[in-house]
Amino acid sequence: xxxxxxxxxxxxxxxxxxxxxxxxxxxxxxxxxxxxxxxxxxxxxxxxxxxxxxxxxxxxxxxxxxxxxxxxxxxxxxxxxxxxxxxxxxxxxxxxxxxxxxxxxxxxxxxxxxxxxxxxxxxxxxxxxxxxxxxxxxxxxxxxxxxxxxxxxxxxxxxxxxxxxxxxxxxxxxxxxxxxxxxxxxxxxxxxxxxxxxxxxxxxxxxxxxxxxxxxxxxxxxxxxxxxxxxxxxxxxxxxxxxxxxxxxxxxxxxxxxxxxxxxxxxxxxxxxxxxxxxxxxxxxxxxxxxxxxxxxxxxxxxxxxxxxxxxxxxxxxxxxxxxxxx
Numbered sequence: 001x002x003x004x005x006x007x008x009x010x011x012x013x014x015x016x017x018x019x020x021x022x023x024x025x026x027x028x029x030x031x032x033x034x035x036x037x038x039x040x041x042x043x044x045x046x047x048x049x050x051x052x053x054x055x056x057x058x059x060x061x062x063x064x065x066x067x068x069x070x071x072x073x074x075x076x077x078x079x080x081x082x083x084x085x086x087x088x089x090x091x092x093x094x095x096x097x098x099x100x101x102x103x104x105x106x107x108x109x110x111x112x113x114x115x116x117x118x119x120x121x122x123x124x125x126x127x128x129x130x131x132x133x134x135x136x137x138x139x140x141x142x143x144x145x146x147x148x149x150x151x152x153x154x155x156x157x158x159x160x161x162x163x164x165x166x167x168x169x170x171x172x173x174x175x176x177x178x179x180x181x182x183x184x185x186x187x188x189x190x191x192x193x194x195x196x197x198x199x200x201x202x203x204x205x206x207x208x209x210x211x212x213x214x215x216x217x218x219x220x221x222x223x224x225x226x227x228x229x230x231x232x233x234x235x236x237x238x239x240x241x242x243x244x245x246x247x248x249x250x251x252x253x254x255x256x257x258x259x260x261x262x263x264x265x266x267x268x269x270x271x272x273x274x275x276x277x278x279x280x281x282x283x284x285x286x287x288x289x290x291x292x293x294x295x296x297x298x299x300x301x302x303x304x305x306x307x308x309x310x311x312x313x314x315x316x317x318x319x320x321x322x323x324x325x326x327x
Contacts, residue, residue: 001023001024002021002022002023002024003021003022003023003024003097003098003099004019004020004021004097004098004303005019005020005021005022005062005096005097005098006018006019006020006062006063006064006096006097006303006306006307007019007020007022007060007061007062008048008049008059008060008061008062008063009059009060010059011049011050011051011059012049012050013049013050013311013314014046014049014307014308014310014311014314015307015311016049017049017063017306017307017310019303019304022097024098024099025094025099025100025101026101027073027074027075027101028075028101029075029076029077029078030075030077030078030103030104030105031075031078031101031102031103031104032071032072032073032074032075032078032081032087032101032102032104032107033071033072033073033074033099033100033101034067034069034070034071034072034087034089034091034099034100034101034102034107035069035070035071035072035098035099035327036067036068036069036095036097036098036099036100036326036327037067037068037069037070037116037120037325037326037327038067038068038069038116038117038119038120038323038324038325038326039064039066039067039068039095039096039120039306039323039324039326040064040065040066040067040095040120040121040123040124040125040153040321040322040323040324041064041301041306041309041310041313041318041321041322041323041324042065042066042124042125042153042313043152043217043240043242043313044065045063045064045065045093045310045313046310046313046314048063048065048093049063049310055092055093057092057093061093061094062093062094062095062096062097062100063093063095063096063306063310064091064093064094064095064096064097064100064306064324065090065091065092065093065094065095065124066088066089066090066091066095066120066123066124067088067089067091067095067100067102067120067326068086068087068088068089068110068116068117068119068120069086069087069089069100069116069326069327070084070085070086070087071083071084071085071087071107072099074104075104078104080104081104081107081109085109086109086110086112086116086119087107087108087109087110088107088108088110088119088120088122088123089102089106089107089108089123090102090106090123090124090127090267090270091106092106092267095324095326096303096306096324096326097326098303098326098327105271105274106270106271108123108278108281110122110285111285111289113289114285114288114289117297117300117323117325118288118295120323121153121295121297121321121323122284122285122288122295123281124153124154124266125153125154125156125157125295125321126157126161126284126293126295127266127270127277127280127281127284128154128157128239128264128266129154129157129158129161129215130157130161130280130283130284131264131266131269131277131280132158132215132237132239132264132266133145133158133161133162133165133167133213133215133237134165134280135269135276135280136235136237136262136263136264137213137215137235137237137262138235139162139165139167139212139213139235140166140167141165141166141167142166142167142168143167143168143212143213144167144168144169144170144205144206144209144211144212144213144231145158145162145167145168145169145170145211145212145213145214145215146170146172146202146211146213146214146215146226146229147159147162147169147170147171147172147182147187147215148172148193148214148215148216148217148218148222148223148226149172149173149216149217149218149242150171150172150173150178150179150182150187150190151171151173151178151179151181151182151319151320152217152218152242152318152319152320153295153318153320153321153322154217154239154240155171155173155182155215155217156181156182156185156295156296156319156320156321157293157295158215159171159182159185159186159187160185160186160292160293160294161293162215163186163187164287164292164293167212167213168188168189169186169187169188169189170187170188170189170190170191170202170205170211171183171187171189171190171191172190172191172192172193172198172222172226173190173191173192173193174192174193174194174316175192175194176192177319178319179191179192181296181319181320185296189205191205193222198222198225198226198229199225199228199229202226202229203229206231209231210229210230210231210232210234210257211226211229211230211231211234212230212231212233212234212235213234213235213236213237214226214227214229214230214234214235214236214237215237215239216236216237216238216239216240217239217240217241217242218240218241218242218243219238219240219241219242219243219244219245219246219247220241220243220244220245220247221245221247223247223249224247224249224253227249227253227254227259227261228253230254230257230259231257231259232257232258232259233257233258233259233260234257234259234260235259235260235262236254236259236260236261236262237262237264238261238262238263238264239264249261295320295321296319296320296321297320297321297322297323298312298318298319298320298321298322299312299318299322299323300322300323300324300325301322301323301324301325302324302325303324303325303326303327305324306324309322309324
């Protein structure tokens with residue numbers, strides 16, 4: 001049997017991807033087959049098709065690492081999931097397709113009240129941001145958080161979650177339009193780092209104290225400016241490099257502030273520490289069900305338009321989360 005899928009036949013930019021008819025995956029004993037309903041669009045998808053990501057699938061493959069859907073079949077060693085279950089999954093790649101095979105330990109049941117589009121926006125953005133703030137920064141109520149690239153999917157998730165966790169949130173982004181979205185999502189202060197002096201604004205907002213936690217999913221030249229604005233015992237969260245530039249820091253910067261530079265790799269955390277990861281996921285689901293968090297959906301794309309979704313993400317046109325509707 002065959003299915004429709006977006007295929008990466010050779011490494012390159014989104015316009016090199018093609019819509020193709022391919023075989024439905026065969027599952028192994030520890031896997032489940034998911035009929036994909038929706039797939040979240042995330043920055044690693046842009047990197048993986050260029051062979052620039054930590055995971056390097058064999059060509060050809062379908063990008064798309066975060067899906068929602070229903071289980072079509074289960075492997076013989078899978079006991080906690082069954083055919084027909086409504087699930088979300090962190091598949092790594094393969095999600096821009098009508099079916100995807102995923103290891104069962106990366107698949108989570110979701111309540112029926114959560115629609116497939118919302119479910120496909122939950123794992124990566126909120127999972128990453130909650131792990132970063134709760135487990136890596138151990139952020140406390142009353143502390144100050146600076147979010148760089150705050151209008152992106154994980155940036156907005158960090159803004160929302162930090163507000164729930166009692167922090168004062170400073171959202172930094174490259175345009176007033178993006179910052180308006182951040183304010184609507186709960187940021188108390190905003191900085192346009194295209195037109196304003198980031199360090200001067202942080203100094204003014206924090207009364208010279210600096211920020212307790214920095215959430216950085218973009219890297220690039222602004223990273224050092226942010227680190228120089230960190231408070232005593234601050235924590236700098238290295239989340240990603242959406243700018244395409246991995247920053248290099250002088251070692252005296254964290255030394256002078258007694259600060260920590262902390263790596264955040266939520267995918268590995270979820271795989272290596274499944275029990276605390278599941279507890280985080282259950283907390284996120286609770287907040288979603290009671291309406292405390294609600295992902296800002298930028299646009300819903302059809303499967304054939306998935307390359308356009310990736311290009312829009314690459315061009316920084318996406319505010320919040322882009323989603324591909326598969327079936």
